[in-house]
Amino acid sequence: MKERKFWSEELGISNLKENEVIKIRSREYLYKNRILRERNIYSGNQSQKKNAFAFKWNQRDSYDSKASDNCRRKWLVERYLGGDKELLKKWLTKGTKLLDAGCGAGSSALLLFGKQLKNINYLGVDISDAVDVAMGMFKRRDLSGEFLQADLMHLPFSGPVFDVIFSEGVLHHTDCPEKTFKALAKLIKPRGRFIFYVYRKKAPIREFVDDYIRNYLKDLDDRSAWEQLIPLTKLGKILGDLKITINVPQSIPSLGIPSGKIDLQRLFYWYIAKVFYRYDFNLKEMNHVNFDWYRPVNCHRHTSDEVRKWCIDSGFNIDKLSEEESGITVVARKK
Numbered sequence: 001m002k003e004r005k006f007w008s009e010e011l012g013i014s015n016l017k018e019n020e021v022i023k024i025r026s027r028e029y030l031y032k033n034r035i036l037r038e039r040n041i042y043s044g045n046q047s048q049k050k051n052a053f054a055f056k057w058n059q060r061d062s063y064d065s066k067a068s069d070n071c072r073r074k075w076l077v078e079r080y081l082g083g084d085k086e087l088l089k090k091w092l093t094k095g096t097k098l099l100d101a102g103c104g105a106g107s108s109a110l111l112l113f114g115k116q117l118k119n120i121n122y123l124g125v126d127i128s129d130a131v132d133v134a135m136g137m138f139k140r141r142d143l144s145g146e147f148l149q150a151d152l153m154h155l156p157f158s159g160p161v162f163d164v165i166f167s168e169g170v171l172h173h174t175d176c177p178e179k180t181f182k183a184l185a186k187l188i189k190p191r192g193r194f195i196f197y198v199y200r201k202k203a204p205i206r207e208f209v210d211d212y213i214r215n216y217l218k219d220l221d222d223r224s225a226w227e228q229l230i231p232l233t234k235l236g237k238i239l240g241d242l243k244i245t246i247n248v249p250q251s252i253p254s255l256g257i258p259s260g261k262i263d264l265q266r267l268f269y270w271y272i273a274k275v276f277y278r279y280d281f282n283l284k285e286m287n288h289v290n291f292d293w294y295r296p297v298n299c300h301r302h303t304s305d306e307v308r309k310w311c312i313d314s315g316f317n318i319d320k321l322s323e324e325e326s327g328i329t330v331v332a333r334k335k
Contacts, residue, residue, distance in 0.1 A: 006097065006121040006123060006146055007036070007123055007146050007148060010157060010161055011024060011156055011157070016031040016036070017031070018031065018032065018033075019031065019032060021039070024156040025156055025158065027039075027040055027154060027156065028040065029150075029156070033132065033135075034135070035131055035132070035135065035147050035148065035149055036148050036149070036150075037148075037149040037150070038149060038150040038151060038154070040151070040154070045175060045297045045298045046127060046151065046174070046175060046298070048218070048296070048297050048298075051128070051222060052222055052225075052291075052295045052296055053104060053126070053127070053128040053130055053296070054128040054129040054130055055222035055223070055226075056104075056130075056222075056288065056291055056292060056295070057104050057105040057128070057130035057133045057134075058129075058130075058133060059226075059284075059288060060105075060133070061284060063105075063107065063285060063288050064105075064107070065282075065285060067278075067280040067281055067285070068281065068285050069107075069111060071278060071280070071281075072107070072108070072111050073111040073112070076108060076111055076112040076168070077112065079197065079322065079324075079329040080112060080195055080320075080329060080331060082320075088112075088113060088114075088116050089116070091164060091193060091195075092113060092116045092117075092119065092120050092164065093119075093120075094119045094120070095119070095120065095121065096119075096120040096121065096163045096164060097120070097121045097123075097161060097162045097163050097164075098113075098120050098121065098122050098123070098162065098163065098164045098165070098166060099123050099125060099161075099162045099164070099165045099166070099184075099187065100122065100123065100124040100125065100166050100167075101125055101152050101165055101166065101167040101170060101171075101184055101196075102125070102126055102127075102152060102167055102168070102169075102170025102171075102173070103124030103125060103126045103130070103131065103134050103147070104126055104128075104130045104133075104134065104170075105130050105133040105134050105137055106124050106133075106134030106135075106137045106138060106145065107137065108166075108168040108169075109122065109124065109145075109166060109168075110137060110138075110141065110143075112166075112168075117138075117143050117145065118143060121146075122138075122143070122144075122145040122146065123145070123146050123147070123148060123162075124138075124145055124146070124147045124148070125147070125148045125149070125150055125152065125155065126147075126149060127149070127150070127151055127152070128149070129149070131147040131148070131149045134147055135147050152170070152174060152180050152183070152184060153174065153175075153179065153180050153183050154183075155183075155184075155187065157187055159186075159187075160186070160187060160188055160189040160190070160192070161187050161189070162187050162188055162189065162192060163188075163189055163192045163193070164188075164192060164193045164194075164195065165184055165185075165187065165188055165192075165193070165194050165195070165196075166195050166196070167184070167194075167195075167196040167197070168196070168197050169197050169198070169199075169327070170196075171196060171198050172198045172199045172298070172299060172300040172301065172302065173296045173298045173299065173300075174298060175298060177198060177300050177302065178306075178310055181194075181196075181310045181314070182310065182313070182314050185314035185315075185316070185334070186314075188334050189334070190334055190335065191333060191334060191335075192333070192334050193319075193331060193332065193333050193334075194311075194316060194330070194331075194332045194333075194334070195330065195331045195332075196329075196330055197327050197328065197329045197330070198300075198302050198307060198327055198328050199299065199300065199301045199302065199326070199327045199328075200301060200302060200303070200304075200323060200324070200325065200326060200327045200328050201301040201302065201303055202256075202270070202271075202301065202325070203255060203256030203257065203270065203271045204254075204255060204256060205255055205271060205272055206256075206270065206271055206272060206273060206274070207301070209272060209273040210273065210274060210293070210294070210299075213232075213273065213294050214294050214295075214296075214297065214299060216228075217229075217294060217295060218297055222295070225291070225294075225295055226287065226291055226295075229287055229290050229291055229294060230283070230287055232273070232275055232290060233275065233276070233283060233286050233287040233290050234283065235275055236265060236268075236269070236275030236276055236277040236286065236290075237277055237283065237286065239264055239265035239268055239275065239277065240263075240265040240277030240278075240279065241279075242264060242265070243263070244263070244264040245261050245262065245263050245264070246261070246262060246264055246267065247260070247261050248260060248261075248262060248267075255271060256271065257271050265277050270325050274290060274293050274294070275290070276289040276290050276293075302328060304321060304323050304328055307321070307328050307330060308321065311330065311332045314334075315334060315335050316332035316333060316334050316335065317332065317333050317335060318330060318331075318332045319331045319332060319333055
């Protein structure tokens with residue numbers, strides 16, 4: 001596997017030595033284990049997220065399974081491509097420079113882009129040590145992705161660099177999603193694409209309960225928070241295994257609950273509290289999903305109008321904006 005040096009070429013640096021410290025645009029970086037890592041102190045919330053996500057992505061047996069991969073791949077393809085995988089050939093031509101903004105363990109990019117990653121310059125950036133997990137995931141698949149550990153608001157690049165920025169479920173975990181979006185948008189070349197997903201505002205009881213649980217967990221260490229969520233995850237499994245459908249006779253606008261038939265677990269899930277359930281996931285895999293939702297202190301939710309305004313203000317045309325109960329998926333192209 002030939003190692004690419006995309007980021008070093010763009011930043012005008014080369015031949016870095018292990019544990020060497022350099023300064024780029026007034027910020028210090030440490031080169032360690034072949035990854036350039038920002039040394040600046042993050043905000044309290046960003047530091048909490050950094051640690052929580054490093055913990056989460058190191059629990060590989062809670063997400064790296066065939067059932068989990070199939071579920072997530074299907075969801076990604078439906079949301080971004082509308083099921084049309086041929087779009088990837090249009091978006092990711094040979095030599096495309098792609099930034100995975102908030103790459104985590106790199107799994108979303110691997111699942112969505114697949115073999116197209118062999119033909120492009122991929123740079124995964126994350127605030128947490130998950131970049132080390134991502135590098136390992138890419139190496140095992142003989143892919144030459146590069147990685148950078150840094151805050152998305154302060155990346156070392158200046159001016160338009162990337163043809164595509166991909167940010168799957170990350171912007172809402174930053175201190176200010178709109179500011180982060182606009183900072184990243186400046187790094188996209190004209191006619192380049194920004195493809196991303198953010199959480200959508202939920203029904204009022206769900207909003208209240210989610211924030212209550214998040215606040216309940218915030219002072220615990222990550223392992224304790226993981227364990228505290230297991231009873232909630234077990235409740236979701238029990239509700240799902242019941243396979244009971246009820247009929248809501250009339251919509252309840254004050255609670256955001258529509259009328260009609262709905263599975264009991266989904267009624268609880270969408271309108272009371274996030275208790276994730278899938279019949280083909282084990283308990284640990286389901287707890288991973290709940291931890292991903294409840295653990296980060298930063299967990300902003302948005303409306304389509306807000307997201308549309310971000311794009312317009314940053315000079316993007318929106319090719320696709322789809323809204324589900326869970327969130328908002330956008331494919332936008334810079335003018």
